[in-house]
Amino acid sequence: MTSHRLPVQPGELIDRDDLVDFRWNGVEHGGFAGDTIASALAAGGVEVFSRSFKYRRPRGILTADFHDPNLFVQVGDEPNVRAGHRRLAPGMNVTAQGTWPSLEFDARAANRIVGRFLSPGFYYKTFISPASLRSTYQRILRRFGAGGKIDPATPPAHAGKRFAHPDVLVAGGGPAGMAAALAASHRGARVMLVEENHRLGGHLLYGGPDAAPPLAELCAQIEADDAIEVLTDSVVSGRYDHNWVGVVERHGGEEHLVKARAKCLVVAAGKIERPFVFAGNDLPGVMLSGAVSRLINLYSVAPGTRVVVATANESGDAAIADLERAGVEVAEVADLRRSSSQLVRAIGKGKLEAVELSGGRKVEADLLVTAVGWTTPTSLLNMAGDRPVYDPAAARFLPGDLPQDVLAAGGIVGDGPVESIVEHGRFVGFEAGRRALTTRAAWQRLTPRAEPSDEVAAESTDIPELPAAGHPELFAGPTDGFVDFSEDVKGSDVAMAVAEGYDSMELAKRYTTATMGPIQGKLGGVNAVAVHAAAAAATIEATGTTSWRPPYAPITLGALAGVDEDPVRYSPMHDWHVANGATPIVAGQWIRPDHYGDPSREVLNTRSNVGIIDASPLGKIDLRGRDVTKLLDFVYTNRWESLRVGAVRYGVMCAEDGVVFDDGVTARLEADRYYMTTTSGGAGRVWNWLDEWLQTSFPTWDVRTTAVTDGYAAMNVAGPRSRELLERVASEVDLSAESFAYMNGRVATVAGVTDCIILRIGFTGELSYEVHVPAGYGLHVWQSLLDAGSDLGIAPFGLEAQRIMRLEKGHFLVGQDTDGLTKAHTAGVGGLIKVDKADFSGKPELLWEGESGAPRRLVALQPVDGSVVPPEASQIVDSATEVSRTIGRVTSSRMSPTLGRSICLAIVDTPYGEGGATLTVRLPEGRDIAATVLDHHVHLDPEGERLRG
């Protein structure tokens, strides 16, 4: 069908009966199922896939796999798709990304001429001054970004995450990883085997006919083993403390995160082939030996017609055999194992035309293959604390010391024929299984009530050595070429960084950005170290690698974000609110009615008739036991011993630094039974606080705490006619003022529902009853109260009306009128601080604050012009001095419908907070207004006649 496709190859992955049509830069192309985007394009004669990051040089296939820096393309809406890895799918719309105006002609290629502006550190050197031009620089530089385009209109994808608990997790599904997985499984371990490619097999897949039988056998065994979960097209992205391992499962363009806790991790990541640094090493037509073997054996694509091979190892030799078998003319083989043989430069304009070898000899070719050595992807080992060691004899870094729960297997450790690699993997897997099962048994023993697991034989297996084969140290030739293809960093750039004083590799890396592109140094990292070492006249051992950090391979943000699973809480009456026109407001985790149309009218109706508010989010804690009073005495600042059965008391809780962190009321319902309410946001915090003191300081006290916030629906019935209303629906309780006075609580039956708790308290400042109802009956009681009060003028009110009424009454809200520095005296509750108690939380700080006087105080404030409502957080200033000084701020402000004027709470420096003082409030627009400090916090009914009636 196309000129570059070879006849059927023995191990090819393509299905020649399944034709796949797709588009490349708007032109129709064809490929086969099983092709990658890159192999289909290469079969169709495409040579240039991208333009390079800085110099916009044309780039072609380099490695033909996931790590190919030159094969980033856009597929539909998805940018940065790796064309050497992504499988072709019908109808794919593939485009080159970041090219301008087109892949064939990129205007920015002129950079090659002005390249000196793009030297290392060019951002620091070039685009700093003048400052007035920085936004222009930014606009132009944006154009140079290599990334593709996303369409903001694309609907978001929600990538769920999952957890996994394998005994052994094997990273890498080549022969060593497969053998390790099988051996661990035979030992009784549950195994997760993760492979980056679409199929297991690693280098055996493209190893030619000899590799096929061992691969088939390993695959058959894995297939038959139910204890091995295989994840292909997936990658282990990171290893964290205690073998917490991130795995990214890919499904085409979708990614899902697997969070695995592995008892033992086996790293069988193999080896990554390293490019060679020489002039022209990025010309299309210059490839690594692995790319050639992949193209021929996996996809039956001829990578060129006339080839020069520069080889120093068996991978290059295998590529020669593959090329010959494919009928490519091998013009010249430069055996770099012989010192007389040198690769000098690749020559060509836009694509390879000839290769210059030792002695200035030029050979015409459209394909140059290099095989000069390996990088060991030690990333996961680094993350486990290992510092890899450079072995000059093998010309690569090798694993050093590993922790007990991490093992390395196969090519990352050493070299050998397939049988040796498999053998090594088998031993490692066997030992990994033992270690994992030992941990499993230990964890089982440590789990109370768990079934004991079988004991594991304790003897460890000696893992045979897998020595690394000798290899000449080949990093850079006599000419200058690219060290990092993704970032367009040359050997001379690294050398310049050294000359400028960046003698540490870690600093030179950041300065030149070598290894900091999307390939993360997997290809060029060791070359950068070698070039740096040469420029600094140091050894590679002394220079060391840069740190590999997670993620091993890029992860989409969507996979990390996962699905939004924040809980949202609704009261049992929520549906009623929706049906009755409530405007909702998000209050912490809760969705609450803010108002039902007109909060002012809701206030006036409550103050003159009766209103009802859904208070279900209130924190509620059931306290039982003989020593509850002691606990209350400790966590609240005031005194609780005298609280008799049937009484309710208000209290303020302070942390050990004296700062107010919650407030609420607690009722004593029976001798040993109490009912505590907290702020809505503080419910969990207070419960934890009580348990912390009980467990850590008072473990002998007889107190049981139970959080019952969701167990009770709560509603506050407030207003002068609230008693009349409640009398119609409540039974087994005397609601008369004499027997059920203010600050009392009773257990009663309401609308036929037994075990309701009624607290007569007054956050709104009105005669009011907080009715707590077993949650399942919440809506019934709510509806019954509304029905029973229709002739009394009952109407629901929302959060906003409640906020207005509490402000009219001068009640502060923790977190609104107080902050993380507001101690109890500052909040104006000094009368509730009983420092003659032996001990309570925060006592020393409050004692000292009382003695020295609070530096600031909470005051009620009324603007002189009552029509102006200063916005919350308006500054209060002392403008008597030349430069006006901030002396406080407005913490709450509203227009009071009851008083017909604006009212505020404010925190001010103590000397300014005397009753009757006039202060200056600076509005956000800059205008100053005058406001008067009241003698107390209360704007409405300071005598509390409404409340106590």
Added chain:
Amino acid sequence: MLVIVCPHCGPRNSNEFSFLGERSSRPAVATTTPDEWRRYLYTKDNAAGSQLERWFHVSGCRRFLDVERDTVTNEIRSVRDVAEDAR
């Protein structure tokens, strides 16, 4: 994500717990001085190495635990229920 072996629940991920910081002992309230009290509130050893710290198994058994952890290696050497010791 660490594994903390809760004495009541067994090995659990550390995100089930909340971390309450280094263990510090509360001075005697009757005799304490501002210096001593504020050392208790704010001054931490921040050791590089073994550290006794308090964790709360908030999404598990709700017990408060004393955990001995190596802050360099994250090795957890012991986990005890605070109340067992305090009793």
